[in-house]
Amino acid sequence: MTALAQADAESGTSRSPYFEPEHEMLREQIRRFVEDEVKPHGLAWEEQGFTPREILLRMGELGFLGIRYPAEYGGSELDTLATVVLAEELGRSTFSGFAITALVHTDMASVHIAHAGSQAQKDAHMADIVAGRKICAVAVTEPGAGSDVKGIRTRARRDGDAYVLDGSKIYITNGVLADLYCVAAKTGGEGERPSRSVSMFLVEKGTPGLRVGRALDKHGWRSSDTAELFFENCRVPAANLLGEEGHGFYAIMRNFQNERTVIGAMAMGEAQAAIDLTLDWLTSRQAFGEPLWAKGAIRQRMAMLQSKVEAGRQLVYHAAWLDARGADATREVSMVKAYCGDLVNEVMAACLQFHGGLGFMRESTIERMARDARVQSIGGGATEVMLEEVAKRMGR
Amino acid sequence: MKVLVPVKRVIDYNVKVRVKADGSGVELANVKMSMNPFDEIAVEEAIRLKEKGKATEIIAVSIGPQQAQETIRTALAMGADRGILVKVDGTVEPLAVAKILKGVVDEENPDLVILGKQAIDDDCNQTGQMLAALLGWPQGTFASKVEPGDGSVDVTREVDGGLQTVSLKMPAVVTTDLRLNEPRYASLPNIMKAKKKPIAEKTAADYGVDPAPRLTVLKTVEPGGRKAGVKVGSAGELVEKLKNEAAVI
Ligand SMILES: Cc1cc2nc3c(=O)[nH]c(=O)nc-3n(C[C@H](O)[C@H](O)[C@H](O)COP(=O)(O)OP(=O)(O)OC[C@H]3O[C@@H](n4cnc5c(N)ncnc54)[C@H](O)[C@@H]3O)c2cc1C
Numbered sequence: 001m002t003a004l005a006q007a008d009a010e011s012g013t014s015r016s017p018y019f020e021p022e023h024e025m026l027r028e029q030i031r032r033f034v035e036d037e038v039k040p041h042g043l044a045w046e047e048q049g050f051t052p053r054e055i056l057l058r059m060g061e062l063g064f065l066g067i068r069y070p071a072e073y074g075g076s077e078l079d080t081l082a083t084v085v086l087a088e089e090l091g092r093s094t095f096s097g098f099a100i101t102a103l104v105h106t107d108m109a110s111v112h113i114a115h116a117g118s119q120a121q122k123d124a125h126m127a128d129i130v131a132g133r134k135i136c137a138v139a140v141t142e143p144g145a146g147s148d149v150k151g152i153r154t155r156a157r158r159d160g161d162a163y164v165l166d167g168s169k170i171y172i173t174n175g176v177l178a179d180l181y182c183v184a185a186k187t188g189g190e191g192e193r194p195s196r197s198v199s200m201f202l203v204e205k206g207t208p209g210l211r212v213g214r215a216l217d218k219h220g221w222r223s224s225d226t227a228e229l230f231f232e233n234c235r236v237p238a239a240n241l242l243g244e245e246g247h248g249f250y251a252i253m254r255n256f257q258n259e260r261t262v263i264g265a266m267a268m269g270e271a272q273a274a275i276d277l278t279l280d281w282l283t284s285r286q287a288f289g290e291p292l293w294a295k296g297a298i299r300q301r302m303a304m305l306q307s308k309v310e311a312g313r314q315l316v317y318h319a320a321w322l323d324a325r326g327a328d329a330t331r332e333v334s335m336v337k338a339y340c341g342d343l344v345n346e347v348m349a350a351c352l353q354f355h356g357g358l359g360f361m362r363e364s365t366i367e368r369m370a371r372d373a374r375v376q377s378i379g380g381g382a383t384e385v386m387l388e389e390v391a392k393r394m395g396r
Numbered sequence: 397m398k399v400l401v402p403v404k405r406v407i408d409y410n411v412k413v414r415v416k417a418d419g420s421g422v423e424l425a426n427v428k429m430s431m432n433p434f435d436e437i438a439v440e441e442a443i444r445l446k447e448k449g450k451a452t453e454i455i456a457v458s459i460g461p462q463q464a465q466e467t468i469r470t471a472l473a474m475g476a477d478r479g480i481l482v483k484v485d486g487t488v489e490p491l492a493v494a495k496i497l498k499g500v501v502d503e504e505n506p507d508l509v510i511l512g513k514q515a516i517d518d519d520c521n522q523t524g525q526m527l528a529a530l531l532g533w534p535q536g537t538f539a540s541k542v543e544p545g546d547g548s549v550d551v552t553r554e555v556d557g558g559l560q561t562v563s564l565k566m567p568a569v570v571t572t573d574l575r576l577n578e579p580r581y582a583s584l585p586n587i588m589k590a591k592k593k594p595i596a597e598k599t600a601a602d603y604g605v606d607p608a609p610r611l612t613v614l615k616t617v618e619p620g621g622r623k624a625g626v627k628v629g630s631a632g633e634l635v636e637k638l639k640n641e642a643a644v645i
Contacts, residue, residue, distance in 0.1 A: 015426070021466055025473060025587050028430070033581060063584030076584045 018317045022078070023085050030064065030089040042095035045223035046368070049215065050177060051101040053135070060132030065106050069114060073126035079324040083107060083258070084265040084316060091269025094277070094365050096372035097223030099266055104173040105129070108259040108380075109136035112182035112200055116243030116251050121202060125180060137178035139169040139229055140252060146171075147385045149184070149252055150194035154231060156185035156201060161238045163187075163201060165209070165231040171379075175227025176215045179205045183231070184252060187245050198248035202240040209234030220371035257333050259380050261320055264336035267344035267376045268313040274369050275306055278351040285356075298354055305347050312340045334381075334389035341377035341386075348373040397544065397566075399442040399451045400506035401476065402497055403435040403458050405467040406517040419615045431467045434512025436474075436579040437572040441542055442510055443475040444577065450544050451508075453477050457500050459493050459607075461485050465595060472590035473582035479595035484607045492600070492607040494526035499603025501531060506567065508549065513538050513571040524571035534564035538573040 037058065045051050059065050067082045069075025076082075086106070090099035110129045113121055113136070128134035145151035154167025165185055169175075181203045188197025203210055213228035243251055279302065282293040292298055319332035348370035352359035355366050362368075377383045407413055407422070408430040414423045431439075445451035456471035457480040458464040468479035482496050501509060514521035528535035536542075536551025540559065543550040544566070552561045554573050564570075582590070600607040628634045638645045 021469065022587050022591065024466075025470060025582065026584055028470075029581050029584070029587070061583065062581050063586075067584065071585075074585070076588050078584075078588075 016317065018081055018321050019085075023082055026067075026078075026082055027085045027089055029062065030086060031092070033059075033062065033064070034089060034093045038093045038095060038098060042093065042098060042223065045095065045098060049222060050225040051098045051223050053132075053177070055098070056102060056105070056132040056135060058132075059102060060130060065102070065132050066130030067106070069126060069130050073122070074130040075126075080258070080261065080320040081317065081324055083262060084320045087262040087265035088269035088272075088313075088316075091266035092273040094270070094273050094369055095223055096266065096270055096369070097221040099269075100173055100221055101224045103262050103266060104138065105132075105136050107262045108255065109138035109174070109178075109180075109182050111255045111258060112138060112242050112251060113180070113202065115255065116200065116247075117202075118239070120239065121242070125202075129180075134179040135174055135177060136180045136182065137172050137174040138182045138255075139172045139175070140184045141171050142168060143170050147382055149249060150198065152184055152186060152198065154183070154185040156187050156199060158187075158238070159235070162235045163238060163241065165201065165203070165234040165236065167231050168213075169229040169231075171216065172227050172229055173224055175229055176212055176225035181205070181210070181229070182242060183229075184248050185231075187248075192246075195249045196246045198252070199245050200242040200248040200251055201236055202242050203231075203234065203236055207234060207236060220368070220374055256381065257323065257330065260333050260337040260386070261316065261323065261329075263376060263380045264312070264316045264319070264333075264340035267340040267373070268309060268316055270369060270373060270376075271305075271309045271312070271340075271344045271347040274347055274351045274366060275302065275309065277365060278302070278354055281355060292354065301350055302354075305350055308343055309347065312336075312343050315339060331390060331393040334386045334393075337381050338383045338386035338390065342383055344373045344376050397445070397451045397508065398453045398455070398504065398506040399445060400455050400457060400497075400501065400504060400509045401435070401438045401442050401471065402493075402509070402511050402523070403439065403456050403467050403471050404432040404512070404515045404517075405429050405458060405460050405464040406432045406515050409433055409516055415616050415618050419617065421613065421616050429463070429466075431470050432512050432515045432517075433579075434514060434516070434572050434574070435471075437574070437576050438510040438512050439471045439474050439476060440577045440579040441539075441570075441572060442508075443580070445508075445542075445544065446475070455480060455504060455506065457482065457497070459484055459488055459496050459600075468595055469590050470582060472593045472595075473587045474580060475586070476593075478593055480598060481595055482598045482600060482603070484600050487609050488607050489609050489611060490520045490522035491526055491610070492605060493523050494530055495605045496600055496603050496607070497523070497527050498530045499605060501527075508544070508566060509533075509569045510542070511569070511571045513573055524569055528569040531567075531569070533567055533569050534562075535569040535571070536562050536564050537571040539570050540573050540575045542570055542576065 063076055066075030067078050071077055087103055113125055125134055142152050144153055156163040156165050183201045183203050184198055186197050187199040209232050211230040213230055216226045283291050285292045316336050319329045319336050322329035352366050352370045358364045359366050408428040411427055416423050442454045454476040455478055456468050456476040458468050459482040465481050468481055472479055511524040538553045539551045540554045541552035547566055549564050549566055549568055550561055551570055552559050
């Protein structure tokens with residue numbers, strides 16, 4: 001060991017080149033918060049089908065909802081790596097429905113206001129967003145278009161100093177309980193290039209013509225509310241346009257980079273938590289006169305999964321680091337989403353298998369985690385779509 | 397009123413401690429370290445005194461390696477005003493810590509020193525008492541309530557069979573028990589603010605203390621595994637076993 005390595009080892013601190021002491025302190029605080037204020041209540045939230053507002057307000061109080069946002073709104077102006085810490089630690093909670101509720105708000109929806117919002121829009125909402133007083137949703141996906149964002153059909157028609165929205169959205173996280181919806185709609189006329197015909201709008205809860213349809217009944221993420229939304233002659237002031245008309249597609253693509261990094265980090269947090277709790281089970285469960293952990297086939301499989309999760313986590317950190325430096329990380333972020341989204345499912349399948357019959361029971365944590373993980377290779381960019389992005393950037 | 401809060405960097409309470417292969421101590425390499433939980437309670441109590449308008453300044457002091465600075469940062473992020481790091485590598489025994497703290501007290505003149513009743517690594521439960529003796533100050537140990545008055549402080553202590561309240565003339569030494577309070581989180585904005593709070597760096601020599609250990613550790617071993625229990629059929633059998641097998645009555 002070199003002197004440097006020796007010092008690192010003795011210091012017991014992170015040996016990662018990516019993280020500063022404040023990242024580590026943030027991680028410590030979030031981990032404690034998850035242990036004390038999330039885990040004891042998670043099952044009740046799963047039952048009721050949503051995460052209560054109080055916990056989001058509490059996260060606001062602790063500064064967890066404003067990690068990257070300007071100090072004038074109560075934010076802490078940290079970087080992508082701090083966001084990754086948040087996502088990873090919330091993923092470790094084993095309640096991903098809770099985690100996604102918070103992360104859609106912080107990193108997938110409110111980013112549309114923070115990045116493209118006018119001064120007036122930001123002044124009106126950002127402080128409340130950071131405090132958890134206003135919760136955000138992002139509505140892009142429609143019954144007829146998911147992966148293919150340009151294929152959306154919801155239209156926004158200019159009418160005087162207003163836009164009138166018509167159409168519907170589906171699978172919208174926080175769709176039932178949000179206060180602010182960032183909605184993608186078509187604005188371009190006939191013949192407009194598809195990539196130039198999408199715009200983003202801020203629609204506040206209670207706007208006439210916005211109707212929240214049913215809360216959707218899901219395979220997993222049951223403590224997250226997911227809705228179908230209808231826009232019927234829904235008038236919003238022209239001032240509610242987010243960014244420029246026709247620039248929505250680019251905004252969505254830009255914010256997808258962050259969303260995918262966050263989903264990757266969350267997935268690696270979930271996978272690590274599953275490995276940890278499975279290890280506890282394997283070392284105590286006896287079969288054939290010894291703990292299951294003594295079985296070569298099990299040890300080898302778990303060791304390989306731990307290795308992959310370590311690799312996935314480092315790829316997430318690397319992508320986040322590139323992003324924090326302002327570099328284009330589309331290739332790495334696409335790899336993160338494809339790799340981590342699939343890997344978390346591979347981990348859950350093995351961990352559930354090694355739980356035996358217990359893994360099939362609703363009362364076991366791994367059963368819930370396996371259901372929760374399923375969407376990680378679908379939402380925010382399906383694995384196949386992500387791999388196309390990687391493939392496009394290969395060999396040239 | 398100035399409050400001094402010593403904070404120790406210890407193995408995190410969640411870590412399963414393992415003995416080093418050569419038995420020379422416990423494994424510290426790549427182990428998560430945190431602030432001693434009793435010290436977190438001490439920091440919290442000091443902050444509450446400040447919030448009530450009783451304390452005016454809180455100084456967090458740590459004696460340990462360079463990384464103990466992170467422990468001080470945590471105290472600063474919770475709400476302490478400034479820090480002092482007394483850099484000492486290797487084991488520092490309670491008496492050496494108490495001597496160094498006496499040096500810090502002589503320099504800073506606090507009205508109150510609030511320490512954890514013990515550190516969860518070696519569980520010595522000595523430093524507060526030794527410090528009070530070296531300073532010739534009154535001490536209130538195992539505090540479950542701290543109520544400063546005019547020039548004095550009432551400390552409710554958890555003792556066998558109940559609570560005892562002692563009134564100490566200040567300056568005084570108080571050590572915290574588990575039920576004194578529940579330490580707050582360091583919010584992210586406060587973590588960021590703490591980066592700008594000053595931490596002074598000192599050495600043991602600055603206080604004229606030789607921190608070399610006076611004790612020698614002969615060996616460190618894992619505790620033996622617990623034996624399986626037995627179910628007894630009757631009270632009579634229990635008494636019989638306690639008498640003849642366990643030989644405790
Ligand atoms: C629980 C949940 C929460 C969600 N939250 C939100 C939200 O808050 N806001 C929002 O806007 N959306 C949300 N979504 C929608 C999500 O982003 C989409 O489901 C996802 O983008 C896939 O779109 P789709 O469902 O229309 O599938 P489709 O686009 O119809 O694709 C179906 C499948 O075909 C395959 N496929 C698609 N394209 C290709 C291709 N080019 N090459 C090869 N194979 C391909 C993939 O396997 C994909 O899973 C959520 C979805 C779920 C399930």
